[in-house]
Amino acid sequence: MLRRLADQARGQGLELTGEGGLLQQLTRVFLESALEGEMDAHLGYARHDAAGDNSGNSRNGRRAKTVVTEVGPVEIAVPRDRDASFEPQMVRKRQRRLTGVDEMVLSLSAKGLTHGEISAHLAEVYGANVSKTTITAITDRVMDGMTEWQNRPLDVVYPVIFIDAINVKIRDGQVANRPIYVALAVTVEGKRDILGLWAGDGGEGAKYWLQVLTEIRNRGVEDVCMVVCDGLKGLPEAIETLWPQALTQTCIIHLLRNTFKYAARQHWDAVAKALKPVYTAPTAEAAEDRFLEFAETWGERYPAIVRLWENSWAEFVPFLQFDAEIRRVVCSTNAIESVNARIRKAVRARGHFPNEQAALKCIYLAVMSLDPTGKGQKRWISRWKPALNAFEIAFEGRLAAARK
Numbered sequence: 001m002l003r004r005l006a007d008q009a010r011g012q013g014l015e016l017t018g019e020g021g022l023l024q025q026l027t028r029v030f031l032e033s034a035l036e037g038e039m040d041a042h043l044g045y046a047r048h049d050a051a052g053d054n055s056g057n058s059r060n061g062r063r064a065k066t067v068v069t070e071v072g073p074v075e076i077a078v079p080r081d082r083d084a085s086f087e088p089q090m091v092r093k094r095q096r097r098l099t100g101v102d103e104m105v106l107s108l109s110a111k112g113l114t115h116g117e118i119s120a121h122l123a124e125v126y127g128a129n130v131s132k133t134t135i136t137a138i139t140d141r142v143m144d145g146m147t148e149w150q151n152r153p154l155d156v157v158y159p160v161i162f163i164d165a166i167n168v169k170i171r172d173g174q175v176a177n178r179p180i181y182v183a184l185a186v187t188v189e190g191k192r193d194i195l196g197l198w199a200g201d202g203g204e205g206a207k208y209w210l211q212v213l214t215e216i217r218n219r220g221v222e223d224v225c226m227v228v229c230d231g232l233k234g235l236p237e238a239i240e241t242l243w244p245q246a247l248t249q250t251c252i253i254h255l256l257r258n259t260f261k262y263a264a265r266q267h268w269d270a271v272a273k274a275l276k277p278v279y280t281a282p283t284a285e286a287a288e289d290r291f292l293e294f295a296e297t298w299g300e301r302y303p304a305i306v307r308l309w310e311n312s313w314a315e316f317v318p319f320l321q322f323d324a325e326i327r328r329v330v331c332s333t334n335a336i337e338s339v340n341a342r343i344r345k346a347v348r349a350r351g352h353f354p355n356e357q358a359a360l361k362c363i364y365l366a367v368m369s370l371d372p373t374g375k376g377q378k379r380w381i382s383r384w385k386p387a388l389n390a391f392e393i394a395f396e397g398r399l400a401a402a403r404k
Contacts, residue, residue: 032076035088039079042086057083067096109139109365114350139361146364150196154219156401158185159391160329161195162336163229166343168359169352178202178356180363182343183216184336188399190384191377194339194367195219199356206234213242225395228330230254231312245398250315252279253332255308262304271305274298278309279331284317325390342366 036047039059045051047059062077078088087093108118115132165179179202183195198212209232224246227239236248256275263271274294281287291309299306309316319330329335346366353359371377392399 161185190381206237209235209238247318251333329387
């Protein structure tokens with residue numbers, strides 16, 4: 001039947017898409033048929049059925065209504081009943097958009113398009129007039145879902161939690177950079193689980209991190225084997241308070257980047273070569289010996305680099321006690337960088353946000369749009385299997401609680 005319709009439309013010069021196109025006509029027929037079926041179910045009898053005589057309620061004509069769909073605006077005839085008790089579900093009362101349009105708006109917003117760009121896109125491609133105010137209303141509805149997501153129960157144990165920050169521009173009186181912190185955990189099955197988003201003001205200390213980690217703990221996380229971060233002030237103290245057995249590991253990549261800030265460009269290669277034996281040492285004692293050699297060679301020229309590594313030493317050495325499988329995954333926050341890249345793309349397109357809530361909404365939409373096919377999660381599980389086997393041995397018995 002569809003082939004015959006397409007052939008007939010082609011013979012009549014009817015376009016598939018666009019105003020008055022075949023898809024619009026089929027959508028109209030489908031919606032009107034569904035609404036008529038709902039009316040039959042509501043009244044208890046079909047049109048022209050004698051069973052409806054003196055039933056107390058009957059059809060009362062139709063009213064015209066235009067709804068925005070994925071194929072453009074479609075005008076439909078909505079049936080009415082005499083006592084106005086009919087509540088259609090396919091196209092509800094006062095509903096002007098099918099849910100697919102709302103999903104499209106959320107998807108485009110998650111990809112970084114501004115509300116003006118989304119409105120222009122829908123008008124150009126679908127001929128649909130959706131105002132920026134309407135788009136804002138659509139995206140604002142995700143806030144309830146975001147609150148529920150931010151407070152959902154978590155696993156009892158996580159092998160690793162990565163914490164990193166994304167800087168966004170927020171206009172609060174004047175435009176300024178504000179950090180949004182992302183906590184990403186790896187489950188005992190090797191799945192990626194983003195635990196939540198938290199806004200900071202750049203002056204966070206132990207009190208702030210104690211509040212964030214207490215929230216995570218109250219959602220069910222009783223133990224964490226390792227927390228990997230970028231030298232966030234006050235975080236190690238908060239971790240020790242809530243999860244005394246957890247190891248805090250500073251990101252080696254970030255430590256090296258900060259190192260090069262103090263070195264002249266012509267010395268970068270030499271400094272990197274001299275530091276490599278430190279972070280690839282077989283033991284913490286060997287790493288300390290290699291660092292003393294580095295300090296003897298470069299300490300006079302770059303004392304700030306030596307001080308940087310000395311201040312970070314307690315959070316640098318924990319990963320050196322493990323084998324290569326664990327070292328490979330916990331020596332940096334690279335595991336969270338793919339998430340950050342998607343977030344930065346969405347944030348960069350907006351320029352700046354009017355307030356903190358708007359920034360969190362944008363980042364939440366970007367996070368929810370990650371890995372729509374599920375292939376990324378499968379790659380994660382495959383990539384983390386060797387490391388999790390090593391974790392099982394290194395942290396004997398601690399991961400078992402998550403499997404109960």
